[in-house]
Amino acid sequence: MKSSIAATIFASCLFVGLPTTTVAGSEDVVVENAWSRASIGINRPGAAYMTLRNTGTDPVTLVGLETPLAMMPDIHETKTDANGVSSMAPAGEIMIPPGESVSLEPGGLHAMLMRLQTKMVEGETFPLTLNFADGGTRTVDVPILGIAARGPEG
Amino acid sequence: MNRRTLLTYGAAIAGVAALTLFIGWWRVDGPGAPEPVAQRPLPLTQMEFQMTDQDGATVGPETLLGNPSMAFFGFTYCPDVCPTTLSDISGWLDDLGDDVADMNVVFITVDPERDTEAAMAEYVSYFHPAIQGWSGTLSETARAAAGFRASYEKVVTEGDDYTMNHTASVFLFDVEGQFAGTVDYHESREFAVPKIRRILTRAEEDTS
Incomplete structure (x- = not known):
């Protein structure tokens, strides 16, 4: 009897130790330093920034975004050419190689939040869901900082 | 080397120098110059x-x-x-x-x-x-x-x-x-x- 209890405990420990999903890759993504700027009203698009770190052994691909805050969230990239002219365009899918990080930061990649449903108010947060190519998702709470914020520290 | 040969050499050197300067001008400031990438703002x-x-x-x-x-x-x-x-x-x-x-x-x-x-x-x-x-x-x-x-x-x-x-x-x-x-x-x-x-x-x- 005693040994069967021990066996059950042992078995359940094993079970807990196993991955709870068959999705490979995206559960190894760590999201750090997420932040965004407050908006003036809802007519202007917002932007959110963060660092995605792939701690796993397989490449992970970010394919899209979802949030109740904006009807059309998408990853965009700002580029500045040799003449100093900046332009912005959808960045498409973002591949994060194993062991590496991809930063969404001012002047580069950013989560562009088009068609805001509500005003982005300083001090609040909003949920942003990252969709990965393997079917996995990750929802992060993005803090809203002031309009003049320069980074995750404000 | 007689005087005539010296003159010939001299003229040749001067000619080459002039041609080099001309090519330089043509490519940098002349008609062969590349379009300036970004111009300076006016005062x-x-x-x-x-x-x-x-x-x-x-x-x-x-x-x-x-x-x-x-x-x-x-x-x-x-x-x-x-x-x-x-x-x-x-x-x-x-x-x-x-x-x-x-x-x-x-x-x-x-x-x-x-x-x-x-x-x-x-x-x-x-x-x-x-x-x-x-x-x-x-x-x-x-x-x-x-x-x-x-x-x-x-x-x-x-x-x-x-x-x-x-x-x-x-x-x-x-x-x-x-x-x-x-x-x-x-x-x-x-x-x-x-x-x-x-x-x-x-x-x-x-x-x-």
């Missing part, structure tokens, strides 16, 4: 445009003369580059402290259709108090950009919306309105602040 005294500032006052390049100036183009519907530029500039101004009291800092919109005087006033109010917001008609905006040798372009995006591509550099001018350099988009503070300090110091030397 403020040679620019002509009229706009309205965030308080409704009529302003133009002549408004800036007499103090050192910093001017840049953008639009308030820009989610990334423009708030970043304005907050970078706010940070530089904070670093410079009281030294910037007399400096003109002007944000000129390339999107006057959406950036009305009221929109500019609200937008600049969130950044350093020295930053002014200028807007003009479409044609005055074009004249301003031409003077600064800046470019901008309306780009239609998904869902009948549009964004603006634009020159993101910050232009510096001295008290007399002479172009004094640029700070590139997102240039780090340790490079930007000394550049600005240089035109401020020059302004002090001029007045003392």
Whole structure:
């Protein structure tokens, strides 16, 4: 009897130790330093920034975004050419190689939040869901900082 | 070697030298010169445009003369580059402290259709108090950009919306309105602040 209890405990420990999903890759993504700027009203698009770190052994691909805050969230990239002219365009899918990080930061990649449903108010947060190519998702709470914020520290 | 041979050699050398100089001129300054990539902005005294500032006052390049100036183009519907530029500039101004009291800092919109005087006033109010917001008609905006040798372009995006591509550099001018350099988009503070300090110091030397 005693040994069967021990066996059950042992078995359940094993079970807990196993991955709870068959999705490979995206559960190894760590999201750090997420932040965004407050908006003036809802007519202007917002932007959110963060660092995605792939701690796993397989490449992970970010394919899209979802949030109740904006009807059309998408990853965009700002580029500045040799003449100093900046332009912005959808960045498409973002591949994060194993062991590496991809930063969404001012002047580069950013989560562009088009068609805001509500005003982005300083001090609040909003949920942003990252969709990965393997079917996995990750929802992060993005803090809203002031309009003049320069980074995750404000 | 007789005199005649010497003369021949001399003439040949002179000829080669002249040809080299000519080729050099042709390729650098002459018709063979490559198109300049980005031209320097005109002095403020040679620019002509009229706009309205965030308080409704009529302003133009002549408004800036007499103090050192910093001017840049953008639009308030820009989610990334423009708030970043304005907050970078706010940070530089904070670093410079009281030294910037007399400096003109002007944000000129390339999107006057959406950036009305009221929109500019609200937008600049969130950044350093020295930053002014200028807007003009479409044609005055074009004249301003031409003077600064800046470019901008309306780009239609998904869902009948549009964004603006634009020159993101910050232009510096001295008290007399002479172009004094640029700070590139997102240039780090340790490079930007000394550049600005240089035109401020020059302004002090001029007045003392």
